[in-house]
Amino acid sequence: MRLALIVAIAFAGFAGFSRPAAPKLGEVASSEGGLAEVLAVQQGDEQQIRARRESSNAAIAKHDTRGIGDILADDVIVVTSNSVHRQGREANEQSFAEQFRTRPDVVYRRIPSEVRVFAPWLMASESGTWSGSWTDRDGKIQLTGRYFAKWRKQNGRWLVESETYVPETCTGGGYCSHVP
Numbered sequence: 792m793r794l795a796l797i798v799a800i801a802f803a804g805f806a807g808f809s810r811p812a813a814p815k816l817g818e819v820a821s822s823e824g825g826l827a828e829v830l831a832v833q834q835g836d837e838q839q840i841r842a843r844r845e846s847s848n849a850a851i852a853k854h855d856t857r858g859i860g861d862i863l864a865d866d867v868i869v870v871t872s873n874s875v876h877r878q879g880r881e882a883n884e885q886s887f888a889e890q891f892r893t894r895p896d897v898v899y900r901r902i903p904s905e906v907r908v909f910a911p912w913l914m915a916s917e918s919g920t921w922s923g924s925w926t927d928r929d930g931k932i933q934l935t936g937r938y939f940a941k942w943r944k945q946n947g948r949w950l951v952e953s954e955t956y957v958p959e960t961c962t963g964g965g966y967c968s969h970v971p
Contacts, residue, residue: 833908840906840915840942840949851899854891856884864943864950872923872936872956873971890925897925901938913944921956930964 843862850858863880870876877883890897903919917940924933936958943952961967 833910836908836910836915836944836949837906840908840917841903843949844901844903844917848900851887854887856888856891859887860884862949862951864945864952867951868953870953870955872921872934872958875971894925894927897923899923901940915942915944915949916940917942927964927966932961932963932966934958934967935960 847859847862850856850861860880860883863883865880866878867880867883868876868878869883877886899921900923901919901921903917905919906915906917908915919938920935921938922933922935924931926932936956938954938956940954941952942949944950
């Protein structure tokens with residue numbers, strides 16, 4: 792019961808409440824039902840992160856820059872597949888808007904293979920595969936690779952603090968033969 796109260800206060804985000812110190816793992820595991828409660832919270836958080844990732848994929852498919860930005864922290868850092876470093880939600884939304892303007896059929900999709908939550912610090916990692924495609928002047932471009940994202944729960948919402956995309960394949964045109 793004490794753990795449930797701690798979790799409720801930590802995630803509530805009410806003004807005037809301070810987040811209590813996280814219990815030590817040994818304390819949680821030894822409390823009655825403590826480990827089960829922690830695992831349940833972590834599974835719920837994992838499901839929220841996966842759902843937020845899927846909503847971002849849907850926003851990209853619809854070319855909805857605000858929907859894309861909805862999962863990004865204000866100061867997010869993104870390292871793209873061609874090693875461009877972009878900081879901030881607004882800069883990332885603008886980059887997507889430009890891609891949608893110049894590549895009308897562009898789509899990207901991220902498929903998480905693993906989401907790991909560290910509940911005491913309200914952080915999580917996500918890794919998986921990504922793909923992107925668009926039509927360029929000389930044909931259809933297909934990119935695939937791996938990605939890693941760091942999430943942080945802020946005011947009850949999971950937000951991406953950083954993402955890194957690593958390309959593994961590129962096929963379909965001159966774009967693929969130019970090293971970034």
